[in-house]
Amino acid sequence: MNPKKSDILSKIILETLREKSRKGLEHARKTMLTEKIESHVIRTALEYYVTNWGILTHPAPFLIAYEAVGGNPNEAVETQAAVVMLSAALDIHDDIIDKSIVKHGKPTVVGKFGQDIALLLGDAFFVKGFTLLGVCAAKLAEGKRNEVLQIVKKAMYEVGDAHALEFDFRGKINADPEGYMKILKMKAVTTEVSMQLGAIFGGGTNREIKILTKYGRILGTLAALREEFIDMFESQELNQRIQNECLPLPILYALQGESSEEIRKILSKKRITDDDIYELLELVLGSEQIKMLKKKMAYLIKCSNELISEVKDRKSKSLLVQLTKSMIEDL
DSSP: OTOOOOOOOOOOHHHHHHHHHHHHHHHHHHHTSSSOOOHHHHHHHHHHHHHHHOOOHHHHHHHHHHHHTTTTGGHHHHHHHHHHHHHHHHHHHHHEEEEEEEETEEEEEEEEEHHHHHHHHHHHHHHHHHHHHHHTTTTOOHHHHHHHHHHHHHHHHHHHHHHHHHGTTTTTTTHHHHHHHHHHHHHHHHHHHHHHHHHHHHTHHHHHHHHHHHHHHHHHHHHHHHHHTTTTTTTTOOOOOOOOSSSOHHHHTTTTOOOOOOOOHHTSSSSSSSHHHHHHHHHHHHHHEEEEEHHHHHHHHHHHHHHHGGGOOHHHHHHHHHHHTTTTTTO
16 A cells, blocks of 8 residues: 555546636636735745646536536636635635645645735635626626625635634544534535536526535535545645644544554654554554445445436536546545
């Protein structure tokens, strides 16, 4: 088992997500870089962030839902860019809260420029994202316009609530895995809303919007669970989780099993090495608790497939099936 394992979705799925995100990301990048910013350090931080932009988990599902209800993707770029900006704001603020210095092998804005600059940059993305979303929503019928604003407002509150609840789990080796699972499901609201907005702006029926909204929550939950597994494979990520965040969910579950003492011994070390990860992965992934967790993930995939059975566009339906299925690959 390789402790250097990275989050490798199937190449086809990954390339599809990149292509679905491309126009929205590019429009967001150009829009942000045209903003007048006198502070050299903020400008540098902005350029650094957009140069390394790789957010796929929100703009791609937005466009997939948009197309699934029959929307023209060429008309979605501006709204997708707004979703990208709001996602960036949440991403940067998450790094501030979690004190994430490095992510996926690269320094975060927090790690490179400090928390103060990261906070200001995150706020800038929030302001621009909400402003652009308001402009796009103004083109909708009045009822839908108000609905969009309420949906985003509710989602932001749920994300904030999830982070606040997560504080109680930090640094606790005996944290309740079911309680942390609830938090991950709450955070999945961001993917849910991305797909909900895609279906609304794409002109979907109430039934289509409802289906894709529910699917979005499942996809977001599966993506979050996948990330929990992946964080165990990288010593840098795992040490970050141990020091500043909650332990990955699979470890919390495995700590309730027969290998609890051996796992605790590894986690008690000042620094987890790659050799430690070999042993930890064997203990965690071989536990009955993780087998049950994977069964839960498989059940969620089954539920998502049943949901989208009503999606009319065959190409979109096929992609939606592949998306959730890919979340459990190689785990």
